[in-house]
Amino acid sequence: xxxxxxxxxxxxxxxxxxxxxxxxxxxxxxxxxxxxxxxxxxxxxxxxxxxxxxxxxxxxxxxxxxxxxxxxxxxxxxxxxxxxxxxxxxxxxxxxxxxxxxxxxxxxxxxxxxxxxxxxxxxxxxxxxxxxxxxxxxxxxxxxxxxxxxxxxxxxxxxxxxxxxxxxxxxxxxxxxxxxxxxxxxxxxxxxxxxxxxxxxxxxxxxxxxxxxxxxxxxxxxxxxxxxxxxxxxxxxxxxxxxxxxxxxxxxxxxxxxxxxxxxxxxxxxxxxxxxxxxxxxxxxxxxxxxxxxxxxxxxxxxxxxxxxxxxxxxxxxxxxxxxx
Amino acid sequence: xxxxxxxxxxxxxxxxxxxxxxxxxxxxxxxxxxxxxxxxxxxxxxxxxxxxxxxxxxxxxxxxxxxxxxxxxxxxxxxxxxxxxxxxxxxxxxxxxxxxxxxxxxxxxxxxxxxxxxxxxxxxxxxxxxxxxxxxxxxxxxxxxxxxxxxxxxxxxxxxxxxxxxxxxxxxxxxxxxxxxxxxxxxxxxxxxxxxxxxxxxxxxxxxxxxxxxxxxxxxxxxxxxxxxxxxxxxxxxxxxxxxxxxxxxxxxxxxxxxxxxxxxxxxxxxxxxx
Numbered sequence: 110x111x112x113x114x115x116x117x118x119x120x121x122x123x124x125x126x127x128x129x130x131x132x133x134x135x136x137x138x139x140x141x142x143x144x145x146x147x148x149x150x151x152x153x154x155x156x157x158x159x160x161x162x163x164x165x166x167x168x169x170x171x172x173x174x175x176x177x178x179x180x181x182x183x184x185x186x187x188x189x190x191x192x193x194x195x196x197x198x199x200x201x202x203x204x205x206x207x208x209x210x211x212x213x214x215x216x217x218x219x220x221x222x223x224x225x226x227x228x229x230x231x232x233x234x235x236x237x238x239x240x241x242x243x244x245x246x247x248x249x250x251x252x253x254x255x256x257x258x259x260x261x262x263x264x265x266x267x268x269x270x271x272x273x274x275x276x277x278x279x280x281x282x283x284x285x286x287x288x289x290x291x292x293x294x295x296x297x298x299x300x301x302x303x304x305x306x307x308x309x310x311x312x313x314x315x316x317x318x319x320x321x322x323x324x325x326x327x328x329x330x331x332x333x334x335x336x337x338x339x340x341x342x343x344x345x346x347x348x349x350x351x352x353x354x355x356x357x358x359x360x361x362x363x364x365x366x367x368x369x370x371x372x373x374x375x376x377x378x379x380x381x382x383x384x385x386x387x388x389x390x391x392x393x394x395x396x397x398x399x400x401x402x403x404x405x406x407x408x409x410x411x412x413x414x415x416x417x418x419x420x421x422x423x424x425x426x427x428x429x430x431x432x433x434x
Numbered sequence: 435x436x437x438x439x440x441x442x443x444x445x446x447x448x449x450x451x452x453x454x455x456x457x458x459x460x461x462x463x464x465x466x467x468x469x470x471x472x473x474x475x476x477x478x479x480x481x482x483x484x485x486x487x488x489x490x491x492x493x494x495x496x497x498x499x500x501x502x503x504x505x506x507x508x509x510x511x512x513x514x515x516x517x518x519x520x521x522x523x524x525x526x527x528x529x530x531x532x533x534x535x536x537x538x539x540x541x542x543x544x545x546x547x548x549x550x551x552x553x554x555x556x557x558x559x560x561x562x563x564x565x566x567x568x569x570x571x572x573x574x575x576x577x578x579x580x581x582x583x584x585x586x587x588x589x590x591x592x593x594x595x596x597x598x599x600x601x602x603x604x605x606x607x608x609x610x611x612x613x614x615x616x617x618x619x620x621x622x623x624x625x626x627x628x629x630x631x632x633x634x635x636x637x638x639x640x641x642x643x644x645x646x647x648x649x650x651x652x653x654x655x656x657x658x659x660x661x662x663x664x665x666x667x668x669x670x671x672x673x674x675x676x677x678x679x680x681x682x683x684x685x686x687x688x689x690x691x692x693x694x695x696x697x698x699x700x701x702x703x704x705x706x707x708x709x
């Protein structure tokens with residue numbers, strides 16, 4: 110359960126900014142992250158925090174500027190078909206993630222056909238099996254996406270992603286476009302897939318309640334960096350980083366007797382083209398000290414399986430466990 | 435895809451019906467034509483429309499109806515051939531440029547843009563002055579004018595489709611670039627190209643007529659709509675029918691192609707907005 114499946118080290122992705130000379134957008138900056146086999150890791154952050162770019166790097170759809178990703182100890186190269194099919198995407202837009210001209214069967218079979226997995230005659234049986242796994246009948250196989258509901262389309266997208274038996278699913282806002290009732294069904298499907306098949310899932314979202322419901326661990330991103338990682342329960346119960354505290358306080362809570370929290374987060378998330386010096390959060394941080402403006406805090410262990418990047422938190426030293434995320 | 439929207443579009447139906455009748459007439463021209471389009475008869479010079487000569491006779495006594503039928507046949511072959519050839523060059527070019535982007539796009543599209551800035555007729559005339567005259571040369575010259583237009587449409591359409599998530603999914607599934615371009619991008623990007631091709635068919639008809647009128651297209655005695663306009667202009671006052679009917683044939687055909695193009699455009703737009 111706790112073997113590390115994905116090891117991300119020093120991952121950095123910069124984009125050239127058109128018409129701005131040598132300026133670059135630092136979408137992901139020096140990210141270290143371990144994803145454990147069989148876990149659901151939630152990645153949260155505001156828009157522009159780099160969570161989608163991190164996901165695309167994991168999928169091999171965006172080439173990192175520097176840093177490495179390894180899967181099961183092997184260095185990840187998108188050109189390697191075996192490693193490539195080990196990581197599959199589930200996207201937000203269930204309409205756009207299926208070719209409108211392809212039947213459900215053809216979309217689900219795509220990975221099998223593209224990589225010659227299984228005998229051609231057996232692939233249809235596999236499609237039926239996959240559709241069953243995501244709670245769809247085989248009779249939908251001949252339908253086109255326009256004939257399906259949003260929830261059905263997202264299920265088809267998940268079935269297609271599962272076809273090459275991936276080790277990791279990278280789900281980027283997979284439920285944000287769905288009705289709340291359908292959201293719950295899809296989230297339960299992800300939970301069931303992990304439980305029954307041991308699929309590891311990196312779940313990228315801005316929706317904290319989804320993370321709380323689904324994820325074993327959560328990584329919080331801010332302007333391209335991970336600023337806190339830990340077990341979901343622990344982080345939600347006692348967030349360590351001031352940004353995480355503010356984020357959790359700002360989330361709406363289904364309790365009418367609770368008073369609205371004081372507004373902790375003011376201003377906008379800084380531009381990743383010109384990230385603030387030192388700790389990127391210092392301009393918005395209520396407890397920033399001088400050191401925060403000049404020196405970037407490292408991601409340090411602050412408790413059992415918990416890491417945070419803040420100067421005001423003391424690293425826990427001499428822990429019996431090795432320092433891993 | 436659904437065809438119900440297509441069959442309910444009135445303009446599209448009218449356009450397709452007109453084209454159907456015209457194409458049928460062109461195909462069956464040898465059977466329908468009451469007279470030999472090239473036979474000269476001094477006994478019926480400039481004779482007006484009658485039952486035996488529906489559209490009258492021209493200055494050489496040739497039957498205008500038969501000539502329009504045969505001329506239309508050639509015009510149709512030149513239009514379809516030139517647009518077909520332009521599609522054959524423009525679609526792969528635009529697909530490759532739009533899907534690949536980056537320097538491939540730059541290298542492929544710059545020469546295309548250079549052709550695009552030249553005035554169409556001027557380009558055709560200079561090509562003809564190099565290659566010679568005749569229907570097949572006209573066809574090639576028109577294809578050269580058209581393929582940059584189709585390549586541009588294909589490119590921009592392919593660019594849009596390439597950004598859709600299913601292309602990323604397909605890449606993650608292990609599909610190669612060629613497979614993605616031909617199986618995902620091409621079918622989804624082709625709609626606007628088909629619309630443009632239908633409209634270019636009518637335009638091609640006009641260019642062919644213009645070139646023939648100038649003596650650079652189809653050569654006499656083969657009948658051509660443009661050539662007939664040229665030949666009829668001296669007797670315009672005495673025998674307007676030698677001028678009116680070929681002119682009408684051009685106008686109606688262009689109209690029909692535009693109706694079809696517009697109808698298809700609405701259909702394509704509806705579907706792309708839904709998707």
